[in-house]
Amino acid sequence: MDFRLTEEQEMIRDMVREFAEKEIKPKAAYYDETEEFPLETLTKLAELGLMGMNIPHEYGGSNVGTIAHSLAITEIAKGCAATAVTTSVTNMVAEVIYEFGTEEVKSKHLPKICSGEYPAGSFALTEPQAGSDAANLRATAVRDGDYYVINGQKTLITSGEHAGVTVVWAVTDKEAKKGKGISAFVVEQGTPGFIVGKNEEKMGQRASTTNDLFFEQCRIPKENLLGEEGDGFKISMMELDGGRIGIASLALGLGYAAIDYAAEYAKEREQFGQAIANFQAIQWMVADSYTELDAAQLLVLRAAFLKDNRLPFTKEASMAKLFTSETARKVTIRAIQILGGYGYTKEYPVERYHRDVIVTTLYEGTSEIQRHVIARSILGRKLGVYR
Numbered sequence: 001m002d003f004r005l006t007e008e009q010e011m012i013r014d015m016v017r018e019f020a021e022k023e024i025k026p027k028a029a030y031y032d033e034t035e036e037f038p039l040e041t042l043t044k045l046a047e048l049g050l051m052g053m054n055i056p057h058e059y060g061g062s063n064v065g066t067i068a069h070s071l072a073i074t075e076i077a078k079g080c081a082a083t084a085v086t087t088s089v090t091n092m093v094a095e096v097i098y099e100f101g102t103e104e105v106k107s108k109h110l111p112k113i114c115s116g117e118y119p120a121g122s123f124a125l126t127e128p129q130a131g132s133d134a135a136n137l138r139a140t141a142v143r144d145g146d147y148y149v150i151n152g153q154k155t156l157i158t159s160g161e162h163a164g165v166t167v168v169w170a171v172t173d174k175e176a177k178k179g180k181g182i183s184a185f186v187v188e189q190g191t192p193g194f195i196v197g198k199n200e201e202k203m204g205q206r207a208s209t210t211n212d213l214f215f216e217q218c219r220i221p222k223e224n225l226l227g228e229e230g231d232g233f234k235i236s237m238m239e240l241d242g243g244r245i246g247i248a249s250l251a252l253g254l255g256y257a258a259i260d261y262a263a264e265y266a267k268e269r270e271q272f273g274q275a276i277a278n279f280q281a282i283q284w285m286v287a288d289s290y291t292e293l294d295a296a297q298l299l300v301l302r303a304a305f306l307k308d309n310r311l312p313f314t315k316e317a318s319m320a321k322l323f324t325s326e327t328a329r330k331v332t333i334r335a336i337q338i339l340g341g342y343g344y345t346k347e348y349p350v351e352r353y354h355r356d357v358i359v360t361t362l363y364e365g366t367s368e369i370q371r372h373v374i375a376r377s378i379l380g381r382k383l384g385v386y387r
């Protein structure tokens, strides 16, 4: 077992760390305050090769693998979580198109995602009644000659209003058993009948957009089907396994950003005639936080390693997301505690890290869903049969 990163992985991590420190972090409070979409930053990240990190060069990707992707997302998140989630989801969308798209669809969209010509990609699975119960979809796609006609509503879709391309899940066979009659489609921005709805105002990650999407007689070429008809739900689950590594990496970045800030603060802040870093109460919070975050990162990198080596990683990705997001949430609270009353003010960034981290236990599967995925992979798939 070798815990060292390759030279290339170290190089990517260091490059993104430097970029995030100089170009992302200074703007994060502004983006949080204004909710302005960080378009300029995202374009630069695409130029650095960070939008198609698991996409082959022939389609414009950098093809550096999931470990490098994880390291990059962690570093971006230390700067700005809204930028990091947009990057993570865009990479996931590129991957689903690469794995299941026809040659024509891949050649048309992947270079535009990877180059930043598309500001983002979006993953439109969730519907108002289908959140954790993702197979409970109502949107439909009906075949009409060389087209499919999509009708329905999606909700809470990251980057919906900015995505050049959106992957949309819809029911193609209403008679099929739950989860079996769902298909996935590529829909281009601007397709008639594809309507972008409201952007939610959120407590954190405010510069990333979270839209409703409406489909009203939206006609798309039949070639935009990803994989086979009826494979859509499995495709969504497979892609979410990878996406969860991205979200875990993001949570990790927020946890480190918070405790890095608090540890430095503790060395400067004096109370009772000395730096508060001298007090064991503070030291233990710092020690526990780094220990837990390092343990979380090992889970994340294990899942990334398994994915890169095409080994099963569903359970491991869920473990990584569960543990990392919950740990990072705890760590951001400790960071606020170390800063005391100042930690609760907008003058310091730790309150933003905390607001930003909360959604990591919710999106791409709540912590409860991660526990469900982990438990059934240990106890057997059909939970509920034990007495």
Ligand code: CAA
Residues within 6 Å of the ligand: 089, 123, 125, 126, 131, 132, 133, 134, 135, 156, 157, 158, 179, 233, 234, 237, 238, 240, 241, 314, 363, 364, 365, 366, 369, 372, 373
């Ligand atoms: N890989 C491959 N196939 C999988 C799979 C996986 N990880 N998980 C399930 N499947 C397959 C199953 O094998 C099954 O197929 P067979 O019957 O042929 O074996 C089929 O998919 C249906 O699976 P389940 O019976 O397990 O389905 P379920 O209805 O019990 O749901 C669930 C499982 C894990 C609860 C799932 O609904 C889930 O993950 N829910 C959470 C949804 C989620 O994460 N949403 C995030 C939205 S996207 C987002 O947030 C992105 C963003 O913008 C930030």
